[in-house]
Amino acid sequence: MELSRRGDYAVRAMLDVATRPVDRMTVTKEIALRQDIPPVFLTKIVSSLSQAGLLRTYRGVAGGVALGKPADQISLLQIIEAVDGPIYINRCLIRPGECDRDRTCPAHELWVQAQGELLGLLANKSLADLARRAQELQQVPTAGFAA
Amino acid sequence: MELSRRGDYAVRAMLDVATRPVDRMTVTKEIALRQDIPPVFLTKIVSSLSQAGLLRTYRGVAGGVALGKPADQISLLQIIEAVDGPIYINRCLIRPGECDRDRTCPAHELWVQAQGELLGLLANKSLADLARRAQELQQVPTAGFAA
DNA sequence: GCAAATAAGATATAATTTATCCTTTTATGG
DNA sequence: CCATAAAAGGATAAATTATATCTTATTTGC
Numbered sequence: 544m545e546l547s548r549r550g551d552y553a554v555r556a557m558l559d560v561a562t563r564p565v566d567r568m569t570v571t572k573e574i575a576l577r578q579d580i581p582p583v584f585l586t587k588i589v590s591s592l593s594q595a596g597l598l599r600t601y602r603g604v605a606g607g608v609a610l611g612k613p614a615d616q617i618s619l620l621q622i623i624e625a626v627d628g629p630i631y632i633n634r635c636l637i638r639p640g641e642c643d644r645d646r647t648c649p650a651h652e653l654w655v656q657a658q659g660e661l662l663g664l665l666a667n668k669s670l671a672d673l674a675r676r677a678q679e680l681q682q683v684p685t686a687g688f689a690a
Numbered sequence: 691m692e693l694s695r696r697g698d699y700a701v702r703a704m705l706d707v708a709t710r711p712v713d714r715m716t717v718t719k720e721i722a723l724r725q726d727i728p729p730v731f732l733t734k735i736v737s738s739l740s741q742a743g744l745l746r747t748y749r750g751v752a753g754g755v756a757l758g759k760p761a762d763q764i765s766l767l768q769i770i771e772a773v774d775g776p777i778y779i780n781r782c783l784i785r786p787g788e789c790d791r792d793r794t795c796p797a798h799e800l801w802v803q804a805q806g807e808l809l810g811l812l813a814n815k816s817l818a819d820l821a822r823r824a825q826e827l828q829q830v831p832t833a834g835f836a837a
Numbered sequence: 838g839c840a841a842a843t844a845a846g847a848t849a850t851a852a853t854t855t856a857t858c859c860t861t862t863t864a865t866g867g
Numbered sequence: 868c869c870a871t872a873a874a875a876g877g878a879t880a881a882a883t884t885a886t887a888t889c890t891t892a893t894t895t896g897c
Contacts, residue, residue, distance in 0.1 A: 544770075546691055546780045546801075548855065554797050570873070584856055590875065603864025606873045619800065623691075633693045649823035650701050653766065654693075657811050664804050676796035695886065717842070731887055737844065750895025753842045 544632070546623070552580045553588050553626040554619060554673075557597065561614045561674040568607030588626055595625035615671035620662060622670070630665075632658045691779070693770070699727045700735050700773040701766060701820075704744065708761045708821040715754030735773055742772035762818035767809060769817070777812075779805045 555578045563569050571589050575582040589608055592598040599611045610617070624630060633654040635642035645651055702725045710716050718736050722729040736755055739745040746758045757764070771777060780801040782789035792798055 544691070544693055544697070544774065544777050544779065547853095548781075550691070551780055551782075551797075555795075558797060572873090581856055583858080586874065587856090587876090593874090600874060601864080602862075602872090602874045604870095604872045605865060606863085608874085627691065630691050632691065633698055634695075635698075647824075647827045648702075649820040649827060650698075650705060652823070653811075653815060653820070657808060660807055660811065661804060664800075664807065668800060673796040673800070676799070677794075680794045680796060694884090719842090728887060730889085733843070734845090734887090740843090747843060748895085749841090749843045749893065751841045752896065753894080755843085 547627050549584075549588055549626045550623045552578070552585060553592060553622050556580065556585060556588060557592065557610075557617070557622050557670055558673050558677065560598065560608060560610055561670050562677050565609075568601065568605070568609055570607040574608075591626045592622070595621065597622060597625055610670075613671070614674055615669050617670040618666050619668045619670070619673070620665035623665065630658075630662065632661065694774050696731075696735055696773045697770045699725070699732060700739060700769050703727065703732060703735060704739065704757075704764070704769050704817055705820050705824065707745065707755060707757055708817050709824050712756075715748065715752070715756055717754040721755075738773045739769070742768065744769060744772055757817075760818070761821055762816050764817040765813050766815045766817070766820070767812035770812065777805075777809065779808065 556574050559574045559578055560569055571585050572582055574580070575585045580588075589598060589600065593600045593608070593611070596611045597617055598608050600606070600608050620630070631637055635645070635648075635651055636654055636658055639645070642648070642651065703721050706721045706725050707716055718732050719729055721727070722732045727735075736745060736747065740747045740755070740758070743758045744764055745755050747753070747755050767777070778784055782792070782795075782798055783801055783805055786792070789795070789798065
């Protein structure tokens with residue numbers, strides 16, 4: 544019932560890239576440092592995100608990573624599923640016929656509902672939303688005051 | 691991001707007990723058989739549920755298990771937390787100060803919201819609700835017909 | 838005392854997750 | 868063309884967690 548480290552790292556890494564100036568490319572080591580993510584592990588995560596088209600990566604001396612598409616077209620659900628595969632909150636939801644009790648189990652219905660709500664929330668929240676909110680949070684570090 | 695087997699078994703076992711006639715006690719082996727749960731594993735789960743007061747257990751020849759309180763006073767959240775401990779959907783939610791970024795991380799806010807919705811759903815669904823629904827589902831096995 | 842049931846602790850097994858190391862590939866700048 | 872800086876990929880190690888069993892104790896009713 545807990546998000547994997549991978550998924551958490553992926554979200555934070557994407558957010559890191561999204562909140563950097565667009566003109567300079569970011570390099571994974573720096574992301575790892577800033578976000579406190581094991582560097583080598585992050586390269587694996589970046590690889591998955593790249594394969595999903597959420598990041599674009601560039602090798603070589605001036606290389607690094609950049610967003611694969613506009614931040615408002617990247618949902619949190621996409622990010623997490625890119626590194627963890629499809630989300631399901633109970634095993635009986637892996638696919639339609641996974642559990643025999645499907646049709647007679649009242650718990651199954653509950654899981655369907657809970658999963659629907661969770662996925663809905665994640666699908667409707669974009670990386671752009673988070674990036675925008677990050678700026679807000681940075682500008683107002685303590686309650687109500689702006690220096 | 692997936693409910694543990696333990697949690698799933700616990701819910702189904704509780705539901706099994708709740709839908710049995712009250713006058714006869716149920717024995718864990720039978721629950722395991724009906725619900726397709728590894729029998730020895732189920733005894734551990736029953737033990738946790740008993741310690742949480744959700745089941746009452748009786749040793750000896752005529753022993754078995756029964757609900758520890760009325761089904762409408764048992765929530766799905768209680769059942770799951772009794773066997774899996776407190777639910778949190780991301781590590782940063784274990785306790786208030788767990789993550790340094792707390793105050794500046796927009797993802798953190800999202801997790802708070804998602805967790806709130808999930809726990810709310812589970813807290814508001816009672817075992818009695820499920821039991822009622824189980825009866826409905828049994829009476830109408832195929833769409834719309836009652837023999 | 839015997840049989841049937843749960844309780845509890847120790848432990849095994851397995852699976853998954855997390856993380857690292859090492860080598861390879863690619864690109865850039867001089 | 869060479870040195871360097873970056874990502875890519877494969878193998879594998881370490882750690883954690885989940886799942887399950889075995890054994891022994893305890894309780895109860897006859």
